Amino acid sequence: MFGLLYFLVVGTALGPLLLWPFTxxxxxxxxxxxxxxxxxxxxxxxxxxxxxxxxGHYEVSDQKILRYLAVRILTGLVCGVVIAxxxxxxxxxxxxxxxxxxxxxxxxxxxxQMVLGGVLLFLDLQGLYSLARLDARIAHECxxxxxxxxxxxxxxxxxxxxxxxxxxxxxxxxxxERDLHDGIQQRLVALGMLLGRARRGRDPEQADxxxxxxxxxxxxxxxxxxxxTWRVYPSALDSLGLQEALGGVxxxxxxxxxxxxxxxxxxxxxxxxxxxxxxxxxxxxxxxHSRATAVSVRVELHGRVLAVQVQDNGNGGANPSGSxxxxxxxxxxxxxxxxxxxxxxxxxxxxxxxxxxx
Amino acid sequence: MRLMIAEDSTLLREGLVRLLVEEGNMVLxxxxxxxxxxxxxxVRRPDIVVLDIRMPPTHTDEGLRAALEIRERWPEVGxxxxxxxxxxxxxxxLLASSAERxxxxxxxxxxxxxxxxxxxxxxxxxxxxxxxxxxxxLVIRTTHSDPLTRLTPRERTVLEALAxxxxxxxxxxxxxxxxxAVEKNLNTIFDKLELSHTIGYSRxxxxxxxxxxx
Numbered sequence: 001m002f003g004l005l006y007f008l009v010v011g012t013a014l015g016p017l018l019l020w021p022f023t024x025x026x027x028x029x030x031x032x033x034x035x036x037x038x039x040x041x042x043x044x045x046x047x048x049x050x051x052x053x054x055x056g057h058y059e060v061s062d063q064k065i066l067r068y069l070a071v072r073i074l075t076g077l078v079c080g081v082v083i084a085x086x087x088x089x090x091x092x093x094x095x096x097x098x099x100x101x102x103x104x105x106x107x108x109x110x111x112x113q114m115v116l117g118g119v120l121l122f123l124d125l126q127g128l129y130s131l132a133r134l135d136a137r138i139a140h141e142c143x144x145x146x147x148x149x150x151x152x153x154x155x156x157x158x159x160x161x162x163x164x165x166x167x168x169x170x171x172x173x174x175x176x177e178r179d180l181h182d183g184i185q186q187r188l189v190a191l192g193m194l195l196g197r198a199r200r201g202r203d204p205e206q207a208d209x210x211x212x213x214x215x216x217x218x219x220x221x222x223x224x225x226x227x228x229t230w231r232v233y234p235s236a237l238d239s240l241g242l243q244e245a246l247g248g249v250x251x252x253x254x255x256x257x258x259x260x261x262x263x264x265x266x267x268x269x270x271x272x273x274x275x276x277x278x279x280x281x282x283x284x285x286x287x288x289h290s291r292a293t294a295v296s297v298r299v300e301l302h303g304r305v306l307a308v309q310v311q312d313n314g315n316g317g318a319n320p321s322g323s324x325x326x327x328x329x330x331x332x333x334x335x336x337x338x339x340x341x342x343x344x345x346x347x348x349x350x351x352x353x354x355x356x357x358x
Numbered sequence: 359m360r361l362m363i364a365e366d367s368t369l370l371r372e373g374l375v376r377l378l379v380e381e382g383n384m385v386l387x388x389x390x391x392x393x394x395x396x397x398x399x400x401v402r403r404p405d406i407v408v409l410d411i412r413m414p415p416t417h418t419d420e421g422l423r424a425a426l427e428i429r430e431r432w433p434e435v436g437x438x439x440x441x442x443x444x445x446x447x448x449x450x451x452l453l454a455s456s457a458e459r460x461x462x463x464x465x466x467x468x469x470x471x472x473x474x475x476x477x478x479x480x481x482x483x484x485x486x487x488x489x490x491x492x493x494x495x496l497v498i499r500t501t502h503s504d505p506l507t508r509l510t511p512r513e514r515t516v517l518e519a520l521a522x523x524x525x526x527x528x529x530x531x532x533x534x535x536x537x538x539a540v541e542k543n544l545n546t547i548f549d550k551l552e553l554s555h556t557i558g559y560s561r562x563x564x565x566x567x568x569x570x571x572x
Binding site for chain 1: 367369370373374376377380412417442465466468469470471472
């Protein structure tokens with residue numbers, strides 16, 4: 001009703017002004033400001049009386065507001081008519097009861113009236129119900145994400161996470177390449193040089209010393225190769241499971257790692273792998289960059305969600321958008337999980353991942 | 359000879375210094391990146407600079423860019439570039455201006471100590487030293503078939519020697535054959551690779567690379 005009145009009064013007042021190019025924008029602005037206030041009122045009504053929750057900063061276009069108000073005016077009028085009919089029906093019932101009490105109409109007459117009244121009452125209530133549904137739907141269309149909006153968001157989310165996964169894979173490959181090139185290959189070339197120098201050596205003593213160095217170097221290369229392959233993919237994950245693989249992480253770490261593992265039963269492989277990398281990456285970061293002296297790791301299954309938490313006592317300041325952590329985030333997001341990084345300057349750093357086991 | 363080295367791997371840098379000193383050379387400086395090398399170059403000149411292509415900060419082509427700068431500013435200094443993989447583009451850029459006092463070797467070649475020292479000697483003498491593997495790969499890429507399959511084993515060794523920048527006389531000595539045999543072999547190779555035979559070994563390498571670039 002208000003809406004209709006508003007448009008009748010304001011529309012009549014501002015209508016002529018809309019025809020002039022000079023005044024059009026201002027008139028339109030005035031019209032829209034009022035319309036927006038009305039819709040805000042509507043929004044509050046839905047929230048207060050029906051407990052609807054709408055996103056706080058949801059931008060609504062002018063077109064949407066006008067369309068909403070137009071539909072709302074229509075439904076409001078229809079609703080008024082339906083309620084009027086209901087009141088009219090109640091008055092009739094009252095008259096009928098009074099007639100019965102005065103011993104007026106015949107019983108079959110009364111029965112006919114009751115059947116007819118019942119049907120009309122049903123239709124009327126059905127109308128009210130449908131109107132309430134319609135009201136809720138148009139409010140959601142206007143004030144919050146509609147079904148289609150939600151789907152669109154989900155698709156965006158999937159596209160983003162898919163892109164991020166591809167990027168994470170590339171970053172991972174770059175890291176492996178760097179590992180092989182900067183580590184293994186250089187060392188092998190150096191080993192070849194040692195052997196070459198030993199062969200060219202003028203005196204046997206020096207040649208012997210060089211051979212000794214070369215032998216040591218070959219041992220170191222083997223150890224490094226083992227490290228690199230483990231970083232590429234921990235084979236223990238497939239053969240021994242997550243708990244064993246995590247045990248390996250704490251063994252290879254320079255600082256003490258306290259591990260709490262509370263998972264019974266098998267986990268999906270993708271979840272295990274993601275959990276493993278969250279822990280190993282976080283632990284590595286803690287020992288390398290945070291000057292931490294201890295790390296604690298908790299892996300628990302809450303219903304259908306695997307919660308992984310890694311906390312260190314270091315000096316914080318981890319960069320969530322750094323390559324390592326953003327790679328982890330993509331890995332977790334690909335499984336519809338979330339990764340939280342809480343690392344205030346001065347520490348402590350807490351990294352939490354929630355991985356749904358679908 | 360007096361050398362400078364730019365190589366980011368400490369292990370390899372140390373190894374190179376030791377090797378070169380053992381061979382009676384003088385290492386004026388060994389640096390972890392190209393900028394430090396260029397700074398030092400402004401102060402004093404070595405006879406030869408050995409550079410790794412991939413160095414900090416970006417680990418892409420820092421060494422190559424430094425090498426090109428050195429070629430331009432101090433053409434009298436020999437440049438030997440060590441490359442991770444064979445990049446025909448890099449090789450071509452390096453040889454674009456001239457094929458004198460320049461070398462392009464696969465990094466792994468350093469492990470073949472004799473070959474590496476030999477390449478250094480050739481660059482020092484004013485020649486070129488191109489990794490045989492580079493030429494071979496470039497030819498494969500251009501013809502989509504290994505041209506070496508069409509060469510006899512003898513021609514193959516001659517081509518390798520040629521690609522590495524040896525003169526005809528040096529090839530003859532190296533392979534213990536007569537000079538005319540070398541020339542005959544070379545003519546056959548140029549025919550098989552559809553190359554016109556030009557005189558002067560630096561121009562020959564250029565001709566090979568230019569042909570391969572086309």
